[in-house]
Amino acid sequence: MKPYFLLLCTLLLPITANASTDIQQLLQLVDYIGVDYSGAVNDGQITHAGEYDEMRDFSKAIFEQSQSLAASARKAEIVELSRQLITQVKGKGEAVDINRIAAAIRSNVIASYDVAVIPGQAPDLQRAKQLYVEQCSSCHGDRGMGDGPAAINMDPPPVVFTDYNRYRERTVYGLFNTITQGVAGTQMKAYPQLNDIDRWGLAFLTSAMAQTGESVKQGGAVYDRDGIRQIPLDLLKLTTTTPAQSEKSYGIEGLALMAFLRSRPDVLFSRGNAALLTFAKEEMSDSLDAYQKNKPKLAYKLAVKAYLEGFELIENGLNTIDPELRVSIEKSMTAYRNLIRDGLPAAELEVETHRIQALLQTAADKLDRTRLSGGAAYASAMVILLREGLEALLVIAALAAFLIRIDRRDALKWLYGGVFVALLLGAVTWWASTYVIDISGMQREITEGLAALLAAAVLFYVGFWLHSKTGATQWKEFIENNIQKALGKSTLWGLSGLAFIAVYREILETVLFYQALWIQTEKSGQHMIFTGFLVASAILAVVTWIILRYSARLPLRQFFAVSSIFMFLMAIVFAGKGIAALQEAGELGMNPVSFPTVDLLGIYPNIQGLLVQLALLIVAILMWLRSNRASTQVS
Numbered sequence: 001m002k003p004y005f006l007l008l009c010t011l012l013l014p015i016t017a018n019a020s021t022d023i024q025q026l027l028q029l030v031d032y033i034g035v036d037y038s039g040a041v042n043d044g045q046i047t048h049a050g051e052y053d054e055m056r057d058f059s060k061a062i063f064e065q066s067q068s069l070a071a072s073a074r075k076a077e078i079v080e081l082s083r084q085l086i087t088q089v090k091g092k093g094e095a096v097d098i099n100r101i102a103a104a105i106r107s108n109v110i111a112s113y114d115v116a117v118i119p120g121q122a123p124d125l126q127r128a129k130q131l132y133v134e135q136c137s138s139c140h141g142d143r144g145m146g147d148g149p150a151a152i153n154m155d156p157p158p159v160v161f162t163d164y165n166r167y168r169e170r171t172v173y174g175l176f177n178t179i180t181q182g183v184a185g186t187q188m189k190a191y192p193q194l195n196d197i198d199r200w201g202l203a204f205l206t207s208a209m210a211q212t213g214e215s216v217k218q219g220g221a222v223y224d225r226d227g228i229r230q231i232p233l234d235l236l237k238l239t240t241t242t243p244a245q246s247e248k249s250y251g252i253e254g255l256a257l258m259a260f261l262r263s264r265p266d267v268l269f270s271r272g273n274a275a276l277l278t279f280a281k282e283e284m285s286d287s288l289d290a291y292q293k294n295k296p297k298l299a300y301k302l303a304v305k306a307y308l309e310g311f312e313l314i315e316n317g318l319n320t321i322d323p324e325l326r327v328s329i330e331k332s333m334t335a336y337r338n339l340i341r342d343g344l345p346a347a348e349l350e351v352e353t354h355r356i357q358a359l360l361q362t363a364a365d366k367l368d369r370t371r372l373s374g375g376a377a378y379a380s381a382m383v384i385l386l387r388e389g390l391e392a393l394l395v396i397a398a399l400a401a402f403l404i405r406i407d408r409r410d411a412l413k414w415l416y417g418g419v420f421v422a423l424l425l426g427a428v429t430w431w432a433s434t435y436v437i438d439i440s441g442m443q444r445e446i447t448e449g450l451a452a453l454l455a456a457a458v459l460f461y462v463g464f465w466l467h468s469k470t471g472a473t474q475w476k477e478f479i480e481n482n483i484q485k486a487l488g489k490s491t492l493w494g495l496s497g498l499a500f501i502a503v504y505r506e507i508l509e510t511v512l513f514y515q516a517l518w519i520q521t522e523k524s525g526q527h528m529i530f531t532g533f534l535v536a537s538a539i540l541a542v543v544t545w546i547i548l549r550y551s552a553r554l555p556l557r558q559f560f561a562v563s564s565i566f567m568f569l570m571a572i573v574f575a576g577k578g579i580a581a582l583q584e585a586g587e588l589g590m591n592p593v594s595f596p597t598v599d600l601l602g603i604y605p606n607i608q609g610l611l612v613q614l615a616l617l618i619v620a621i622l623m624w625l626r627s628n629r630a631s632t633q634v635s
């Protein structure tokens with residue numbers, strides 16, 4: 001490596017332009033010392049005279065540049081460290097000491113000067129791979145081994161990205177910096193024509209080429225276990241520390257986690273649209289990869305993850321911009337999972353993967369161009385709450401109406417207690433999922449699905465019970481003697497439980513959708529999300545009021561009849577939604593049929609869901625007929 005010109009430029013720059021130090025170049029110099037010193041000196045002996053001279057020049061340049069830094073709290077420390085660096089290099093010190101000082105200079109500079117050392121959004125490695133093939137592989141080689149056709153006799157030769165020792169000493173930011181600035185005096189040009197995020201993508205891509213699949217996998221396991229809580233490799237650390245530093249601080253797991261994060265940086269990004277869609281695309285790639293390696297189960301799981309933890313969270317936003325695209329992606333992703341299950345040949349699945357990834361990219365582009373306006377955010381916020389909240393509210397209102405009608409207002413507190421605990425626990429779960437535990441999209445859907453099925457069973461039972469009482473003739477008496485007594489402690493607990501299930505299952509998803517919506521909306525429109533929320537709450541309140549008011553007017557017998565039918569219906573709706581949630585989580589198979597989708601009624605066009613709903617309907621009708629016949633026979 002002979003970046004003499006770089007040196008020359010950096011030395012001349014402050015003088016000629018009389019500007020304050022170019023921070024990026026200072027950092028680049030610091031990086032080069034860290035990387036190359038071990039090739040110049042070993043055990044106090046000079047092993048490569050040319051490199052050693054360069055190291056001495058670099059250390060002097062760093063010292064001079066640090067002196068011309070703009071004033072800051074850490075400037076004195078940086079200058080002092082640079083002085084130590086000169087002394088160490090002059091005395092042919094150990095590489096570890098040089099690296100330690102270089103790392104300290106780097107972190108001090110980054111901490112006190114405004115340098116953009118992290119990408120502003122999740123880098124898209126998919127795209128980076130393509131760019132690499134087009135623009136870099138001719139020198140660096142297809143796999144980063146420095147053996148591209150243009151590399152023959154090149155002096156200095158292109159960097160070999162698969163060189164493990166170099167890998168250990170390189171930061172992602174350092175690579176980004178080189179791609180941005182080039183290395184004067186070598187064939188490595190600057191790439192200003194690539195935008196920031198593409199250069200970051202290439203930096204991450206090349207930073208990971210020396211890694212083994214094994215270490216990435218190991219790091220993935222560390223990440224799945226406790227994220228970056230035990231080993232705090234946040235984005236800043238990820239881009240500005242070396243694998244060697246990470247190993248020194250956190251051992252072998254630190255090294256592995258860094259390997260994983262370098263190949264999957266998107267997991268660290270706050271989940272804006274672009275990041276979520278990038279995440280979905282990466283998971284699709286991983287899924288295909290697993291499938292090609294003959295691991296269909298894993299492939300299936302990853303495809304589920306791509307949907308639940310990526311695409312689903314931007315669906316609401318996309319729907320306001322391009323509903324057709326939303327439907328088409330959703331359908332394709334569902335179909336993809338079925339293809340995995342049906343054992344499609346890998347080559348055909350690959351075609352499908354790329355098609356879906358292209359659709360996801362289209363969605364990303366569209367969302368990128370259009371931040372949601374206040375109006376769209378308002379509409380989404382309203383729809384989300386109405387959709388998620390309506391069925392829970394209907395059940396609660398119907399039960400409340402029932403209690404009021406049988407003169408057991410005192411039992412209302414059990415009902416509302418259940419709702420209250422659900423809200424509280426929902427808030428706690430949400431908080432915990434953000435800060436303490438990781439709730440995957442899969443666990444969320446499974447909880448929601450099982451809760452819905454449980455609620456369906458209870459509602460079905462309640463409907464049946466109510467219905468069985470409609471045959472009574474002396475209503476007032478019957479209620480006093482039977483129903484009021486029947487509402488003992490255990491039934492009240494049941495009531496609370498039902499209210500709890502109905503509400504709790506909706507909360508996590510609602511919060512998640514609102515979070516995503518918040519990020520997707522332009523700053524000036526975000527307050528409209530509150531308005532949407534309030535309007536939807538008002539609508540729900542009015543619906544409750546109507547139910548309570550009109551149910552109070554119905555004669556008792558009719559009230560019981562209507563309530564029982566209503567409970568049956570809700571049971572069928574909940575069953576449909578429960579099945580759908582389990583299918584989304586990939587726990588249940590799904591065979592699509594052509595049938596209309598009615599979200600509000602939990603009707604989705606697939607055999608499993610429709611069969612369960614049909615079965616419930618038939619059982620309800622049979623029971624209805626039987627007890628009607630029984631009661632007519634009695635009277």
Ligand code: HEC
Pocket residue numbers: 001002003131132135136137138139140150154156157158159166170175176178179183186187188189191202203206
């Ligand atoms: C014409 C040949 C050529 C092309 C094309 C090329 N490079 Fe380089 N690259 C080099 C050479 C030569 C070096 C070594 C420079 C030196 O000696 O410091 C290098 C160094 C680098 C480094 C520094 C690595 C390190 O560890 O210090 C990075 C990063 C890099 N290239 C990335 C890229 C990327 C990304 C592309 C495509 C956008 C690319 N290069 C295209 C020739 C090339």
